[in-house]
Amino acid sequence: MTGAPNPSYDNILEIKNLQTSFFTKDLEVKAVDGVSFNIPKGKVLGVVGESGSGKSITSLSILRLIEEPGKIKGGEILFKGENLLDKSEAQMRKIRGNEISMIFQEPMTSLNPTFTVGQQISESFRIHEGLGKKEAKKKSIEMLKLVGIPSPEKRINQYPFELSGGMRQRVMIAIALACNPDLLIADEPTTALDVTIQAQILDLMKELQEKLDMGILLITHDLGVVAETCDYVAVMYCGKVVEFTDKKTLFTEPKHPYTVGLMQSVPQHDQDVDGDLAVIRGSVPSPADMPQGCRFAPRCPFATDLCRNKLPDLETDEEGNQIRCWIYSDEWDGDPEVNVHEQSKSTS
Amino acid sequence: MNNQKVLLKVDDLKQYFPIKGGFFGRTVNHVKAVDDISFEVYEGETLSIVGESGCGKSTTGRAVLRLDEPTDGKVEFDGTNILELNKKEMNKFRKDMQIIFQDPYASINPRHTVRQILTEAMEIQNAVPKHERNDRVKELMETVGLGAHQIDRHPHEFSGGQRQRIGIARALSVDPKLIIADEAVSALDVSIQAQVINLLKKLQREFKLTYLFISHDLGVVRHISDRIIVMYLGKVVEIADKKSLFTNNMHPYTKALLSAIPSTDLEAKKERITLKGDVPSPIDPPEGCRFHTRCPFATDICRTKVPELRNTEGMKDGHRAACHHMEAIRSGEHQPTVNA
Amino acid sequence: MIQFIIRRILQTIPVLIGVSILVFSMMHLVPGDPAQVIAGEGAPQEQIENIRERLGLNDPLPTQYLNYVTSAVQGDLGTSMRSGRDVSAEIGARFWVTVELAIYSTILAVFLGLIAGIISATRKYTAIDTTIMIVALFGLSMPNFWLGLMLIQWFAIGIDLPSWVPFFNNTAWFSPSGWGSFSQIVLPVITLGTGSAAIIARMTRSSMLDVIGSDYIRTARAKGVKEQIVIYRHALKNALIPIVTVVGLQFGGLLGGAVLTESVFAVNGMGKLIIDSIQARDFPVVQGTVLVASLLFILVNLIVDVAYRFLNKRIDLD
Known part of the structure; x- marks a missing residue:
């Protein structure tokens, strides 16, 4: 652990106005464009969005793992009250894999094929806790047991290719949790897995989260996963948070037209949809051609001139829910009776 | 449903892939990707095949089109066993059976324009007279919701959803009867996925298409299908109309599969059947019922005897499942063994 | 295994x-x-x-x-028509010279190539990277007999330059011919190794770039592993897999390259033997040399395959 713990924080992570951009010859792609959210201690925050929403770049920014030509341009990332953007690279290394860990989407490619499972878990213990080879191996076996891998003494000497996708993701979790992190960032941890394996992994994550009392930042595009695992949800679109609320509010009364559109356009296995699915018309704008007003305006069925010309702020209501949409502001110039839950169904 | 015309009939289809190995690279074993499955697809319906990776659903689709040569069995299309046809005869049938892949980019020539891509398919099949092809291409573009002005663009200038529309347009260009959609919407973002699903349904109505829809996403499958096949390790474990499958499923695997999907319904009561372990290898599938190694209801008979697909009391006509214990499980007589 | x-x-x-x-x-x-x-x-x-x-x-x-x-x-490859000695004895006397030349050149090539490739990859698109790749392109395109002659001119004979030119005046440091002493070895090894070094450098760069962009390198960084360890432990081990194949092929190529190099530097190895024998129409020797060279090539390939398999656990599947 680095530094004296700062007991004054309520949020394990607090992101304020984070901006991460990728620079090409003549273009700045604002992948993360002023993102703010926080994760209370020991809670699970889901970040939902489609590709291009900036959700993965946000997570990599937290660990400062953005590579050229990307750059974190501004904002604050307060972890236990301390701004990670002020830390040196050496200090960051002590935090990575120790206080903040990360697991990724592709268990098939996220483990190094030339090292055994044991070597890869041991490495964390050796870097962060300075353990010797033997002790690290012993603790690695314990970790494998913790994540539910049968006969860990045997598995520890195997190479990743000898394990199934689900097993590999368990190994990834073992690596991530080795040093008892306070925050786990999970970037689409179950997207590449089959549903029965996904259920196992989600169960495991929930169980360990309670046991170890850590915060989780869960990035996903699957609303079902959010519903089953998260306490809070941030919905992202085009590099911005458009809605931030607790899970129950999100699923019972979503406010942002994009959130509503997402929910209605995904067919669920336990609900029938009559006729066509609701659709969000058009597609995500290209970074080179970002709308100047609300990013969602060109696809939003309720958009007015105000939406098209002026970017709404992320406003916080009295219950602490946040929304970035003109409909909920005093300036709204459209139909005052508008119901965002009634979207049109069209095939275009 | 049974008085409908059968367009595609698959009988005892087997697809084994040899594994080379040993001292001189002989065939030492087989991956039994699809092991003796039979089903029928009626004209104008959407039959979905669902299952997890390695269950053989994609292999089945490929075998039906003879993209891989099946090891054994019969595939009757419109009454003709196409596995007996020679190359030339087969080519005539290919016009009627088209496939849409998960990644349309992998199956189209990136250097061709959309016009070339669509015309090429018509040329090969000689489906449309030469002088009409240009108009047909424009028509197709509009049918799938792309602007005719985009006709001379290259695939990379389109987004993922638009490329999938190109893939659909190409399949449609030869006026097929059957379209096999292999995870056709799986790679798309959710907002785009809904657009493509609606498009597929619209096209089905307009052109009286028959779909064999291969997918792992049971939400999409519930929305798009008339009937559904559940596969596990190369075998059909359950086949039913949509309603029966989602509300009156009989096979423990189907139940487990459905219960594993995270639900957005916060109120829904969950009785999750968590399956332990991984799917066994299709090289050495378990004896008896292939699901017995993970099945909470498995008994001795499951370990020795392969269950037949059958209908029993309380199941709709055409609904069949392959489980020795389905009656007892349904009545509550047979409880899962707790060994967690 | x-x-x-x-x-x-x-x-x-x-x-x-x-x-x-x-x-x-x-x-x-x-x-x-x-x-x-x-x-x-x-x-x-x-x-x-x-x-x-x-x-x-x-x-x-x-x-x-x-x-x-x-x-x-049985080791009987016939009798040389030129010298009347056994062909196997003729080859035996020169075999190790060529093998030594090829091994030293390979060591040089691997050493230079790996370092240059890694530096290039970790500093991609910088001036250093561009410079290294341009130098490598030169190394690759230069015919090695010409390089040999140039090296002899500069570093064995020495050239007269105006006296204000530092360093390059009177640089006759090495011997232009023969084999055995350090001063005799340096120039032929550089001559023969340069091309391979360039190829290995380019291969290392692209292989490293591939690996550095992979998910498991991101995992290593997210674990808090030091950047040098990420590069030299996590990345290099994977990047080596294709490089080993190239090194093996290069070693075979060096045996061929030795023919010219040995001629230029009058090194009495198999390469020179083969040239001399061809000129003298000494067929049994030519036959024998080609046979031995082929055996050597097959042996190197065998070693490469084994090494490859050792590095890449995945092939071990069956």
Whole structure:
């Protein structure tokens, strides 16, 4: 652990106005464009969005793992009250894999094929806790047991290719949790897995989260996963948070037209949809051609001139829910009776 | 449903892939990707095949089109066993059976324009007279919701959803009867996925298409299908109309599969059947019922005897499942063994 | 692993048979009667008959081939027509020279190539990267006999430059010919190794870039691993897999390159032997040298395959 713990924080992570951009010859792609959210201690925050929403770049920014030509341009990332953007690279290394860990989407490619499972878990213990080879191996076996891998003494000497996708993701979790992190960032941890394996992994994550009392930042595009695992949800679109609320509010009364559109356009296995699915018309704008007003305006069925010309702020209501949409502001110039839950169904 | 015309009939289809190995690279074993499955697809319906990776659903689709040569069995299309046809005869049938892949980019020539891509398919099949092809291409573009002005663009200038529309347009260009959609919407973002699903349904109505829809996403499958096949390790474990499958499923695997999907319904009561372990290898599938190694209801008979697909009391006509214990499980007589 | 090695050795048998047939037929592919060719133009008929008898050229071809193989396996590759000594003795005297030359050159090439490639990859698109890749392109395109001659001119003979030019005046540091002492070894090794170094550098760069962009490198960084360790432990081990193959192929190429290099530097190795023998129409020696070189090449490939398998655990599946 680095530094004296700062007991004054309520949020394990607090992101304020984070901006991460990728620079090409003549273009700045604002992948993360002023993102703010926080994760209370020991809670699970889901970040939902489609590709291009900036959700993965946000997570990599937290660990400062953005590579050229990307750059974190501004904002604050307060972890236990301390701004990670002020830390040196050496200090960051002590935090990575120790206080903040990360697991990724592709268990098939996220483990190094030339090292055994044991070597890869041991490495964390050796870097962060300075353990010797033997002790690290012993603790690695314990970790494998913790994540539910049968006969860990045997598995520890195997190479990743000898394990199934689900097993590999368990190994990834073992690596991530080795040093008892306070925050786990999970970037689409179950997207590449089959549903029965996904259920196992989600169960495991929930169980360990309670046991170890850590915060989780869960990035996903699957609303079902959010519903089953998260306490809070941030919905992202085009590099911005458009809605931030607790899970129950999100699923019972979503406010942002994009959130509503997402929910209605995904067919669920336990609900029938009559006729066509609701659709969000058009597609995500290209970074080179970002709308100047609300990013969602060109696809939003309720958009007015105000939406098209002026970017709404992320406003916080009295219950602490946040929304970035003109409909909920005093300036709204459209139909005052508008119901965002009634979207049109069209095939275009 | 049974008085409908059968367009595609698959009988005892087997697809084994040899594994080379040993001292001189002989065939030492087989991956039994699809092991003796039979089903029928009626004209104008959407039959979905669902299952997890390695269950053989994609292999089945490929075998039906003879993209891989099946090891054994019969595939009757419109009454003709196409596995007996020679190359030339087969080519005539290919016009009627088209496939849409998960990644349309992998199956189209990136250097061709959309016009070339669509015309090429018509040329090969000689489906449309030469002088009409240009108009047909424009028509197709509009049918799938792309602007005719985009006709001379290259695939990379389109987004993922638009490329999938190109893939659909190409399949449609030869006026097929059957379209096999292999995870056709799986790679798309959710907002785009809904657009493509609606498009597929619209096209089905307009052109009286028959779909064999291969997918792992049971939400999409519930929305798009008339009937559904559940596969596990190369075998059909359950086949039913949509309603029966989602509300009156009989096979423990189907139940487990459905219960594993995270639900957005916060109120829904969950009785999750968590399956332990991984799917066994299709090289050495378990004896008896292939699901017995993970099945909470498995008994001795499951370990020795392969269950037949059958209908029993309380199941709709055409609904069949392959489980020795389905009656007892349904009545509550047979409880899962707790060994967690 | 052992089973793999045995299988791999067995697989070389058909290659060996093919090589021996090719080498054997060299004698018969020469236009005209081999005995006539060997005896030289205008030799009396009697002498030609003698040669024919001595070489067994009157036997049917399969018998001749069998005889050739039988004696070759016993180490008897015939007699040099130039020196009258056993071919195996001729080759034996020079074999190690060439092998040494090739090994030193490989070591140099691997050393330079890996370092240059890694530096290039970790600083991609910078001036350093561009410079290294341009130098590598030069190294690759330079014919090695020309490079050899240039090196002799600059560093063995020395050149006269105006006295204000530092360093490069009177740089006759190394010996221009022969083999054995350090000063004799340096220039031929550089000559022979440069091209391979360039190829390995380029290969290392692209292989490293591939690996550095992969998910598991991101995992390592997210674990808090130091950047040097990420590069030299996590990335390099994976990047080496394709490089090993290239090094193996290069080593084979070096055996060929040795022909020119040995000639330029008057190194008495197999390469020079082969040239001299060709000029003197010493067929048994040419045959023997080609055979030994081929065996060496096959052996190197075998070693590469084993090394490759050792690095890449995944091939071990069956």
